[in-house]
Amino acid sequence: MRTQHANTARTAxxxxxxxxxxxxxxxxxxxxxxxxxxxxxxxxxxKGEGSLSLISWAGYVEPEWTKPFEQKTGCKVNDKxxxxxxxxxxxxRSGQYDGVSASGNASARLVDGGDVAPVNVGLVPNYKTIFAxxxxxxxxxxxxxxxxxxxxxxxxLLMWNTGDVKPAPKSWSVILDPKEAAKYxxxxxxxxxxxxxxxxxxxxxxxxxxxGIESPYELNEEQFEAAVNLxxxxxxxxxxxxxxxxxxxxxxxxxxxxxxxxxQYQYFELKGDSKPVAASPASQGFLPEEGATGxxxxxxxxxxxxxxxxxxxxxxxxxxxxxxxEVAEFFGEAPAQEKACEHTANPNFCSEYHAEEPAFWKxxxxxxxxxxxxxxGESDCKDYNDWVQAWTSIKG
Amino acid sequence: MNEAVIPKRSVGHRLAGLxxxxxxxxxxxxxxxxxxxxxxGYLGSLAVxxxxxxxxxxxxxxxxxxxxxxxxxxxxxxxxxxxTIIGRTVLIAALVTVTDAVLAFxxxxxxxxxxxxxxxxxxxxxxxxxxxSSYLVKVYSWRTMLSAGxxxxxxxxxxxxxxxxxxxxxVWLVMSYLWLPYMILPIYAxxxxxxxxxxxxSEDLGASPFTTFRRVILPLSxxxxxxxxxxxxxxxxxxxxxxxxxxxxxxxxxxxxxxISNNLPFASALALVPIVVMIAYLxxxxxxxxxxxx
Numbered sequence: 088m089r090t091q092h093a094n095t096a097r098t099a100x101x102x103x104x105x106x107x108x109x110x111x112x113x114x115x116x117x118x119x120x121x122x123x124x125x126x127x128x129x130x131x132x133x134k135g136e137g138s139l140s141l142i143s144w145a146g147y148v149e150p151e152w153t154k155p156f157e158q159k160t161g162c163k164v165n166d167k168x169x170x171x172x173x174x175x176x177x178x179x180r181s182g183q184y185d186g187v188s189a190s191g192n193a194s195a196r197l198v199d200g201g202d203v204a205p206v207n208v209g210l211v212p213n214y215k216t217i218f219a220x221x222x223x224x225x226x227x228x229x230x231x232x233x234x235x236x237x238x239x240x241x242x243x244l245l246m247w248n249t250g251d252v253k254p255a256p257k258s259w260s261v262i263l264d265p266k267e268a269a270k271y272x273x274x275x276x277x278x279x280x281x282x283x284x285x286x287x288x289x290x291x292x293x294x295x296x297x298x299g300i301e302s303p304y305e306l307n308e309e310q311f312e313a314a315v316n317l318x319x320x321x322x323x324x325x326x327x328x329x330x331x332x333x334x335x336x337x338x339x340x341x342x343x344x345x346x347x348x349x350x351q352y353q354y355f356e357l358k359g360d361s362k363p364v365a366a367s368p369a370s371q372g373f374l375p376e377e378g379a380t381g382x383x384x385x386x387x388x389x390x391x392x393x394x395x396x397x398x399x400x401x402x403x404x405x406x407x408x409x410x411x412x413e414v415a416e417f418f419g420e421a422p423a424q425e426k427a428c429e430h431t432a433n434p435n436f437c438s439e440y441h442a443e444e445p446a447f448w449k450x451x452x453x454x455x456x457x458x459x460x461x462x463x464g465e466s467d468c469k470d471y472n473d474w475v476q477a478w479t480s481i482k483g
Numbered sequence: 484m485n486e487a488v489i490p491k492r493s494v495g496h497r498l499a500g501l502x503x504x505x506x507x508x509x510x511x512x513x514x515x516x517x518x519x520x521x522x523x524g525y526l527g528s529l530a531v532x533x534x535x536x537x538x539x540x541x542x543x544x545x546x547x548x549x550x551x552x553x554x555x556x557x558x559x560x561x562x563x564x565x566x567t568i569i570g571r572t573v574l575i576a577a578l579v580t581v582t583d584a585v586l587a588f589x590x591x592x593x594x595x596x597x598x599x600x601x602x603x604x605x606x607x608x609x610x611x612x613x614x615x616s617s618y619l620v621k622v623y624s625w626r627t628m629l630s631a632g633x634x635x636x637x638x639x640x641x642x643x644x645x646x647x648x649x650x651x652x653x654v655w656l657v658m659s660y661l662w663l664p665y666m667i668l669p670i671y672a673x674x675x676x677x678x679x680x681x682x683x684x685s686e687d688l689g690a691s692p693f694t695t696f697r698r699v700i701l702p703l704s705x706x707x708x709x710x711x712x713x714x715x716x717x718x719x720x721x722x723x724x725x726x727x728x729x730x731x732x733x734x735x736x737x738x739x740x741x742x743i744s745n746n747l748p749f750a751s752a753l754a755l756v757p758i759v760v761m762i763a764y765l766x767x768x769x770x771x772x773x774x775x776x777x
Contacts, residue, residue: 176744196745279727281741327649328731337623341630343649472540472746479741480564482733 128205129395136394139401140165142178142187144384145332146352146418147238152410160404162397170330171280172454179203185392186401188238190382191226192282192304192454196471197387198229204390205232210399213406216425220445226455227385235385236402239411241420241440242374242381242451243278243286244366246354247346248339255365259290259375262346263317268324276335276347277321279328281471281478282454285380286348287314287321289452293377303380303452305461311469311477318481328482332356339364351419369439378450415440529758535751547747555752565738569756572734575655576719580666580712582659587666587711592700594667595674596682607671610664618661622728625657629729653729658719665714673707674700709773716764720757 139162141148148166157163167184169175172193179187179202189197197203208214214236221227221237228234247256252271260267262275263286277283288303291313298310306314326344329335335353338344340362349366357364367373386405388398404410406423412430415422421442422428428437441447461468469477502509536555539548559565594606613621626649628634635646647653677700685695723736735757742750768774 173741173744180744325731330727334626334728337626337630341627342632343630475741475745476558476562479568479733479738480562482731483564483567 128207129210129399130207132210132399133396135160135162135397135400137161137397138163138165139186139394139397140167140184141401142167142169142175142184144168144188144190144350144352144418145170147188147384147405147414149414149417151417152405152413156401156404156410160397160400162394162400164401170332172282173280174330176200176202179389182389182391184389185394185398186386186388188384189235189387190384190454191224192456192471194226194234194385194387195229195456195458198234201390203234203387204392206235206388206402208233208236211236211403211406213403213408213411213424217406217423218425218442220448221383221423224383224453226383226453235387236406237423238384238386238405239415239418239420239423240381240383240448240451240453241351241418242379244349244351244354244373244379245346245375246339246349246357246364246366248342248344249363249365251345256346257367257371257376259286259377259379260294262324262348263287263290263321265320265324268321271346272324273326274343274345275321275325276338276344276349277325277328278348279330279482281474282380283348284311284314284318284474284477284481285452285454287317289377289380291317302455302461304455304457305468306457307461307467308469311473315477315481322481322483355419372441372447372450374450378452381451381453383453412436415442532751532754535748536755538748538751540746540748555749558749559752559756565753568733568738569735571651571732572720572736572757573760575651575658575734576716578655579658579662579719580715582655583663583666583715584670584708584712586659586663587670588708591667591670591674594671595677596679610667610671614664619724621661622657622725625653625660626728629653629656650730651732654726654732654734657725657729658722661725662715662718665718666708666711669707669711669714670704673704673710677703705771706773709768709771713765713768713773717757717761720760 141164143166145168148164148168153164153166167178169178172190175187175189175193176196178184179189179197180200182202187193187197187203189203194203217237221240224237227237245256245259245261247261249255251274252261262268262271262277268275278286284306285303288300288306288310291298291310292300292303295313298313300306300310303314327334327338329338329347332350332353335344335347335349336356339353339357340360354364354366367375386402388395388402392398405414408424408426408430411422411424412427412432415427416431416433416436419440421440422431422437425443428442431437433439437443457469457471457474459466459468459470502512535547537551537553539550539552539554540546541548590606590610594603594610598606629646629649630636631648633646639646647656681699681703682695685699686692690698721736723734723740726732726734726737735753739750739753742753
């Protein structure tokens, strides 16, 4: 009985070992086929394929402007929302989606990885009237090749509960200065993503000029360390790190968080629920005094899109004056389409959101992928990998 | 005139002929699918995971460099934060397992030995019922209950107490709740198999109820407890959504998730940690006799 048992066990191990060896061999020679296959851009728009699957930020693909699109083109839209840029990159790499509303901290990675294809802007008639300062930017155009259609832009907000946080804060110091933040210990809300380190860098750029920070995404060792240490000091005061919009909404609604960084989407949802929240007012340009990180999003098409025609129709639709106005007002961001300003329900929307003022956007630092090569020719900046590692140790 | 009609044999018939009297071919054809799936889909992906852990990411291009390097493991070992995270994950997994075992045993015992036939059926349904609703719904409900203005704080307030809030305690609570059925069912099945006559015999021989429990029931049902603990331990070890929703603490799964898009090799190296922990756990479980009756 015992020997038989041992024999079976040995046979089992032999089989497993042999199989593993075979798999190793297989993996060793067969896995290099996924390297970049930057698809050709589409030359001619064909008929819609009847379906379209998208990855988007919450609030970008809503029935109000998606239903008319479906009726017009026959492309049935399936949308998946993502909470962070990392999630978007992961989802895109699955190759199952046609397109994504990528922010600047995802776009470079998607292009490098060959996950997205160049966009023939000639097939997107509405591209012509997109604001000039959104075109040919380092996060949507690579080596002179267009990789997407700008969607809209905005700044990350400082939001607070008007009942608990008095007086109304004008600076990020309310959550980043260790002394001030201690006042709201355990009730501060911070974004759960390595890119949040840039928020600390924006703060340091204003408050510690001797660090010499230029761009919050191009940080050398010393600057990076200072930003990381600031966030480590913030850690005990943070009540919650959020990555899903729904999570932060429930935290502010339930009173767990009273002040923190947010997106317009959560702010409007909470406002709509008549919760006592406020964000930097228009008189301050919606920004705390240091400026803020922000985003400039781009619709990109997957290099393995199964419905490329529908995706091109979508890219043209979402920057058409009416639809772009609707999405911009719904989400609370500046539209990318010049003509959208004539279609907003609130006639002052574009001036309130500074859509037509390039000077305003100089204070907003759009998300970018941190790279080692930060333009000074020395490759001594911290790359995104370092940011991820540091983020893990900040959260502990 | 009488042409003999030779019936044409159908493909099915000929195929059946191929298998007739050849038991090895029969078994082989039956098992080829599942075994192929197990080997390619399961062991294959594990093997790729193992290999990927030795790769690195080129810091400039972000491309995966295929080669042999121990860089990832060095980082895992040298950076104290990863040891903290691994320790936290294993500790919570162990706590959840013990909690569930303690909670599940009396319930399972009542179901197996005390309840009437009808009561037993109702209890089995009651234990299975939570598994019918979505995992996310359950975690979000706990999130609402645990929040500052939630029902737990409301119920404790009259006594001058407050709930645990979000954090490690919350993770422990929610995980214990989530995986409880996975502990009850194996223990219930194990207790069912203990003949009542053994318990009667123990009583007849003068053992007190406590001695009967300690000397008869517990040793006989112990393998079932260990089997249940494998579920609760492994499920806690791998979960990353619950910690994200009810705490700020990072578990192994969260760090894997954070690294997957930009540093797959490091994520793979980290993914080996729960595998190693589980292998060690299963070996101990085997020593304790958890697999003897399978």
